[in-house]
Amino acid sequence: MNKRFRDKLQQAIYLVINPLVKGLIKLGLTPNAVTLIGFLLNIGVVIIFVKGVEVGNRGDLSYVGWAGALILFAGLFDMLDGQVARLGNMGSRFGALFDSVLDRYSEMVLFFGICYYLIGHHYFLSSIFAFIALIGSMMVSYTRARAEGLGIECKGGLMQRPERIVIISVSAIACGVTAHFIGGDYKLYVPGIPFHIFETISIFTFPLFIMAIMTNITAVGRLRDAKKAMDKQDQVTRVIRSATTTPVIALLLAVLPSLAWAGNSNEPVFPVPHTPNMLFYMQRTPNANTIIYDLNLKKDGSLNESEPVNIYWIRYTENNEKKGLNYIQRKFAYGLKIKQLEKDKYELRSVAYDKKKMYLMKAAEGGGYHIYTQIGQTMAILNRIYLQIEGGTFWFPNVVYIEMKGIDPATGKEIKEQFKP
Template identity: 60%
Template sequence: MEKVPLRIKLQKGIYVVIDPFVKLLIRLGLTPNAVTMIGFLLNIGVTFIFIEGGEKGHRGDLSYVGWAGALILFAGLFDMLDGQVARLGNMSSSFGALFDSVLDRYSELVMFFGICYYLVAQHYFLSSIFAFVAMIGSMMVSYTRARAEGLGIQCKDGLMQRPERIITIGITAIACGVTAHYIGGDHKWYIPGIKFHVLETMSIFTIPIAILAVLTNITAMKRLADAGKALQARDAAKNGSVQKTALVAALLFTSATLFAGPVKKADAVSHAAIPAAVAFIDPQDTFPVPSGIPNQLFYLQRTSNTNTIVVELNLNSKGQLDESDPVHVFWIRYPEGGMKKELSYIQRVFAYGIKTRKQDDGSYEMHFVSYKKQKLYLRKSPRDNKYRVYTTINQKTAVLNRIFIRIDPGGSFWSPNVIYMELKGHEEGTGKELMERMKP
């Protein structure tokens, strides 16, 4: 059994707790954008607490830090609530995804502004520099991912993503305030033989910020390096494809010139207009077709990039179908040289994983976890006794060969802007190709 990442376990546990509250917000008529705005306003409140502490508090009074930490966690809760309100309330939108991303950046910036102001006002100058560097790293972690995904490269790995940053700052701020209440805000720890103190109560808050400054920038640099490798591989593959296309075009043009005879002036105008037709080629017709996979059933592609989802039979060591898990889903990452890669846990649970249920006749009913409406059926063909996946295309039963999803910019992982889904297959008896486009 695959080990579930701790981050995903915690996320699922939090969803179980907050979902009743989310449903209450939906009944009260709150939209996802309204929830996002509430979270932003709470973060402005965090900044006011830090500014108030910097102006009116003294160096040993860390109660402001504790209260600010509590509000940071409460405001961070709304980062999860807005997404859940959108999903459970069926209110997802492209603008909502953009609005959430922009206000998340503003929320984090105003929070770090408050922290820096407090640290400077209370003469923690070195710690204020670390806080500023942590703010830079936090922005670059988010920006690197957004820019890479805008270029069609997935970029989600690394430590100190936004939830981890908020939890780290919030919990350490609360711990700092609580500790100061019991042992004093100016308590210092010494090491024998060293004249100056090594740690003080405020270190409970400032040391994690220093660690945050380092890890966020490491995460941003790692994402940049990983995205750079993927982009270079894609560009190399694209350049090779362009060279092949140019060679084919040259051969066709040469052949046409040799066999068509002299070209008249009017003909030249007609031929010059031909390249414009290339703009009308459907994107799916330009994507690579997986080959050399003996047990392949069908594959799925999207306009985001040429990375391809392949669904194949899952056979055990004896070459027999694994009845408990009959299909295996994996990536072929063409921009990275055609390497095979397993789905991540999130991709398998929320997007491209396939649920199967065995039927009384020995076949399997299947559907993607992200789209239950399109039923798929895995069963043996009466023609050759081989397993194939069947579905309905244009109201006819067909062997499924390919699914293509047209996604335009403006959506998110949880709510992509899907223009259409195309199913392509063939009638088993006649071999006639069938194709249907639909809005999922």
């Protein structure tokens, strides 16, 4: 599905569910509580499928229809927990982890119920496809998580979690409704073919067959895309390493003045970005991709007071493409919490490390905006933040140290400070 279409559809859905979200916030429900409710509803789906085997008969597909309705309702909570976190300003790194873990549990217990029902009513072949669909669904999620843990964005493919939930729930509801009108044991035969080519349960099981194929195609496609991105990163790394050990250094310094060589021997060599309104930039060990913090100006040249800082990537490993931060990066990693203190003065804090205060304000001389922060004993103009990361995970990287570089306004000299977060 086209990303822009997905975003527009998501925003339209948010307009519908936001009143409900605000109601949940007033009731005192936290994002984690909403996530837990969604998981418990999926356990309810399993109970319906189990009851459909133990109490119902093969031709009674009403259990499938009711299970589909509950799956759709439980899927709504996948969107509600995120909106509760956003509108209630209750987002947290643990909340994101908790949501991801319970999503996986929800999907596994859902497929457990489906497989139990199909095997219990002797739809053995369909149960195999359901199990293959489960494998594909888990690998779609795992491939993304593992790639992002290695610093690679990996969101492509047709069978992401919302699509899977919609397909399963809608097909189950359609199966239950159709069975009510034509019967659960309806079979369609074609003259000359010794077996039926359609039966009522096929409305539910055929989409599972499609999902079994498409989820695994999506997982393999994400793996391929991640490999391409990693190959580009490795190529950049090899070029940089070879340049630092051969006479090509002189040539690079002559033709690539944008490269700056770090003084710390443990720090990789990264390109130095140059953008017209750049306040400062951030770089990290995993790759050369750089986060840029620009002054956000309106068309008339005045500061956008509602959003004074524009944050985006320059992805050097992907043909220097400029790209905005995704939601997780903006809310939990590289975004800023901004508070206006007075006219032309703002307090800024990192969403990931809010102990260090920064200030966006005009210089005493010249009138230009700069970011000021404490570097050592000096209130300096911030130029660069560097994170030395060694191991850890996507959500909990092992940050060995943070280095901040800036300019002393009084002397014009560069100063820097390293500290353990």
